[in-house]
Amino acid sequence: xxxxxxxxxxxSIFLILIVLVTFEPAQAAGKVITIYAMGDYSGAxxxxxxxxxxxxxxxxxxxxxxxxxxxxxxxxxxxxxxxILARATSTFRRFRDSKPKxxxxxxxxxxxxxxxxxxxxxxxxxxxxxxxxxxxTYPVGKYIFGxxxxxxxxxxxxxxxxxxxxxxxxxxxxxxxxxxxxxxxFGRGFESDVTMAYAAQKKVDIIKPFQFAPTAPIDxxxxxxxxxxxxxxxxxxSWLAPQTATVCKDIVRLGLKDKIKYAGSCPTxxxxxxxxxxxxxxxxxxxxxxxxxxEDPNAIWMKLFKENNRKPDDxxxxxxxxxxxTMTILEAYxxxxxxxxxxxxxxxxxxxxLESLRDFDAWTAPATFARNRHSHNKVRxxxxxxxxxxxxxxxxxxxxxxxx
Amino acid sequence: MKLFGTYDVRYTQCSAIFxxxxxxxxxxxFLVLLFFLPMLTGSQFISLINQIAVTSISTMGLMILVGYxxxxxxxxxxxxxxxxxxxxxxxxxxxxxxxxALPCAGLAAGLAGLIFGIPSLxxxxxxxxxxxxxxxxxxxxxxxxxxxxxxxxxxxGLTVPPPDIFGIRCDTETSIYYLFISVTIVxxxxxxxxxxxxxxxxxxAIRDNDLAAEVLGINIFKYKLIAFFICSxxxxxxxxxxxxxxxxxxxxxxxxxxxxxxxxxxVIGGLGSIMGAIFGTTFIRVLEHFVTFIAPVLEGLxxxxxxxxxxxxxxxxxxxxxFGLSMVLFLIFEPRGINHAWRxxxxxxxxxxxxD
Numbered sequence: 184x185x186x187x188x189x190x191x192x193x194x195s196i197f198l199i200l201i202v203l204v205t206f207e208p209a210q211a212a213g214k215v216i217t218i219y220a221m222g223d224y225s226g227a228x229x230x231x232x233x234x235x236x237x238x239x240x241x242x243x244x245x246x247x248x249x250x251x252x253x254x255x256x257x258x259x260x261x262x263x264x265x266x267i268l269a270r271a272t273s274t275f276r277r278f279r280d281s282k283p284k285x286x287x288x289x290x291x292x293x294x295x296x297x298x299x300x301x302x303x304x305x306x307x308x309x310x311x312x313x314x315x316x317x318x319x320t321y322p323v324g325k326y327i328f329g330x331x332x333x334x335x336x337x338x339x340x341x342x343x344x345x346x347x348x349x350x351x352x353x354x355x356x357x358x359x360x361x362x363x364x365x366x367x368x369f370g371r372g373f374e375s376d377v378t379m380a381y382a383a384q385k386k387v388d389i390i391k392p393f394q395f396a397p398t399a400p401i402d403x404x405x406x407x408x409x410x411x412x413x414x415x416x417x418x419x420x421s422w423l424a425p426q427t428a429t430v431c432k433d434i435v436r437l438g439l440k441d442k443i444k445y446a447g448s449c450p451t452x453x454x455x456x457x458x459x460x461x462x463x464x465x466x467x468x469x470x471x472x473x474x475x476x477x478e479d480p481n482a483i484w485m486k487l488f489k490e491n492n493r494k495p496d497d498x499x500x501x502x503x504x505x506x507x508x509t510m511t512i513l514e515a516y517x518x519x520x521x522x523x524x525x526x527x528x529x530x531x532x533x534x535x536x537l538e539s540l541r542d543f544d545a546w547t548a549p550a551t552f553a554r555n556r557h558s559h560n561k562v563r564x565x566x567x568x569x570x571x572x573x574x575x576x577x578x579x580x581x582x583x584x585x586x587x
Numbered sequence: 588m589k590l591f592g593t594y595d596v597r598y599t600q601c602s603a604i605f606x607x608x609x610x611x612x613x614x615x616x617f618l619v620l621l622f623f624l625p626m627l628t629g630s631q632f633i634s635l636i637n638q639i640a641v642t643s644i645s646t647m648g649l650m651i652l653v654g655y656x657x658x659x660x661x662x663x664x665x666x667x668x669x670x671x672x673x674x675x676x677x678x679x680x681x682x683x684x685x686x687x688a689l690p691c692a693g694l695a696a697g698l699a700g701l702i703f704g705i706p707s708l709x710x711x712x713x714x715x716x717x718x719x720x721x722x723x724x725x726x727x728x729x730x731x732x733x734x735x736x737x738x739x740x741x742x743x744g745l746t747v748p749p750p751d752i753f754g755i756r757c758d759t760e761t762s763i764y765y766l767f768i769s770v771t772i773v774x775x776x777x778x779x780x781x782x783x784x785x786x787x788x789x790x791x792a793i794r795d796n797d798l799a800a801e802v803l804g805i806n807i808f809k810y811k812l813i814a815f816f817i818c819s820x821x822x823x824x825x826x827x828x829x830x831x832x833x834x835x836x837x838x839x840x841x842x843x844x845x846x847x848x849x850x851x852x853x854v855i856g857g858l859g860s861i862m863g864a865i866f867g868t869t870f871i872r873v874l875e876h877f878v879t880f881i882a883p884v885l886e887g888l889x890x891x892x893x894x895x896x897x898x899x900x901x902x903x904x905x906x907x908x909x910f911g912l913s914m915v916l917f918l919i920f921e922p923r924g925i926n927h928a929w930r931x932x933x934x935x936x937x938x939x940x941x942x943d
Contacts, residue, residue, distance in 0.1 A: 260883060261883050265907065267842075267875075268839075273638055
């Protein structure tokens with residue numbers, strides 16, 4: 184075949200692609216609840232976020248089977264950005280221009296949520312984010328909700344723990360917390376003027392500058408030794424289990440286990456830490472916004488996990504996170520439908536329904552929102568003990584780090 | 588496309604952008620089509636065009652550097668960041684009008700490009716790639732750490748307003764479209780002309796044989812730096828447009844992977860042609876739009892239970908697979924890019940029926 188002929192074919196395929204991408208399939212008629220989910224499902228966060236899609240499916244199936252919203256059909260529309268903002272922006276615009284207009288979109292990547300927040304507010308679509316960084320969560324926006332205790336609030340909770348467990352009289356100095364994290368929106372999601380001031384108020388010294396590590400660090404000796412030199416009593420991270428595992432192993436290897444305690448925000452304590460760090464993870468502490476796979480095997484969500492033939496790799500943190508997220512979203516839909524009816528269902532109604540949730544049992548976490556707090560308020564502190572995540576402080580209200 | 592009986596008898600005719608009246612008429616019709624496009628299509632399509640336009644500006648700059656001057660840069664995304672932040676800061680802090688901030692953004696990025704282009708005097712190929720790679724790390728670092736009180740650093744980043752053109756706020760896809768298309772046409776015009784000038788010919792000479800070019804009296808260092816400057820100006824303009832479209836800036840938005848993909852786009856489009864940059868960009872952007880659209884559809888078609896619990900995982904990976912595969916296939920079957928195939932296609936039509 185000639186090159187011209189090949190190009191004819193290529194051009195035809197290309198034109199078909201263009202037609203396809205601009206074609207918007209008709210939405211199923213009737214009472215349909217569509218959860219739009221977008222984010223980094225194949226990039227750096229993929230291992231954690233993709234099980235979230237499975238969770239969306241499983242919970243929606245449960246609601247449909249049990250007719251929890253009478254007559255409602257459920258639909259999941261997802262799109263992967265691969266962690267590339269251009270793709271995320273394009274996906275958001277595609278979703279936004281769908282007919283009917285989406286009322287709520289879930290985003291599984293902190294950086295994308297931060298970047299797209301202004302567009303969500305302008306489009307009056309509820310942003311339901313996985314990553315509740317300070318920039319996404321604050322200031323509280325009518326359409327912006329975080330499906331967890333925000334990272335700043337988690338950090339505040341951690342500071343409380345450090346402060347309460349420090350013997351100021353005996354030590355005659357403040358505890359020192361070193362930060363070892365990603366230099367990204369998620370990695371520094373806890374950082375704000377309020378959290379830093381809160382630490383100072385609680386007499387906890389934060390070592391500056393922060394130490395950063397690459398996306399997939401294989402060694403953090405330099406950072407650990409530097410923090411040790413600065414006299415760190417604690418190290419705090421905000422990243423995922425593989426990075427946490429590296430730190431746990433290096434702390435043991437460098438003989439710092441008795442000197443420095445290690446803690447992190449919720450995704451750091453993923454159940455995969457067991458596989459990645461083994462015994463070296465023993466004693467690691469993390470704030471946790473959800474129940475874990477190590478708890479009640481008879482919980483409904485654990486049964487759903489088995490019934491739907493989910494695989495061991497789905498046991499990542501994202502599954503319980505989005506069990507909670509989907510439960511919360513569907514409950515909000517239910518309340519909004521009951522209040523305003525299907526025909527008047529808007530993102531405003533959905534936002535108000537979300538704000539009305541108080542200790543709602545979302546199976547893996549109690550979900551509470553308020554007008555001045557659009558992320559959960561209750562968090563736990565869990566510790567790795569003999570290969571299991573054990574809650575050492577059960578659901579407790581985290582301090583509110585809202586700048587206002 | 589030249590019609591039968593149209594022959595070039597002078598060099599200026601041969602290098603003219605519009606060689607015949609038919610060309611001019613076709614171009615005028617194309618402009619009319621572009622003008623009415625938002626009225627004929629939906630905002631989703633317009634959004635895609637906007638993305639193609641802004642990326643094309645950046646890849647056109649890269650094409651001048653890589654395709655014409657034979658240099659390489661892995662810092663294009665970082666230079667876009669320079670443009671985006673320059674424009675964002677000038678508009679938000681200094682109160683510059685967008686139309687003034689835009690060329691300033693190009694200029695600032697161009698100056699940054701000059702600095703990172705200096706190693707090109709001594710380095711080539713992989714070594715130069717590594718030197719420009721530094722831009723991808725140093726520029727974001729500077730944005731985050733030098734004056735975070737001004738740039739917003741990683742947290743809270745920088746919020747920028749939509750472009751304001753003589754009091755008209757471009758905050759819809761359609762208004763952005765008209766802005767982006769106008770700027771893109773101007774940038775294509777400049778790019779096409781640069782390649783037809785003394786500078787363009789010097790760049791091609793350096794690309795083809797730098798020693799011979801030097802013997803001919805071409806100041807290699809000067810022209811290499813000019814290529815880096817032009818490339819970065821384009822990146823800066825693209826970055827500024829992107830920033831004001833996106834409304835929020837963070838160094839994380841400008842990654843090394845983006846720079847790598849820009850190189851991929853010009854390779855797929857065809858090195859050594861401005862149209863190649865546009866073709867490559869269009870191809871990749873449409874493809875990624877298509878993949879993000881089709882992967883969930885395919886996953887939905889998969890009978891439940893057929894792939895066990897792995898259905899989602901299979902299709903989530905479709906994007907990465909498609910991009911990798913398309914790149915490899917292009918390099919194997921059409922190494923000279925879409926633009927070359929397009930030219931052969933045009934030639935075959937021109938010679939029809941003798942071309943079959």
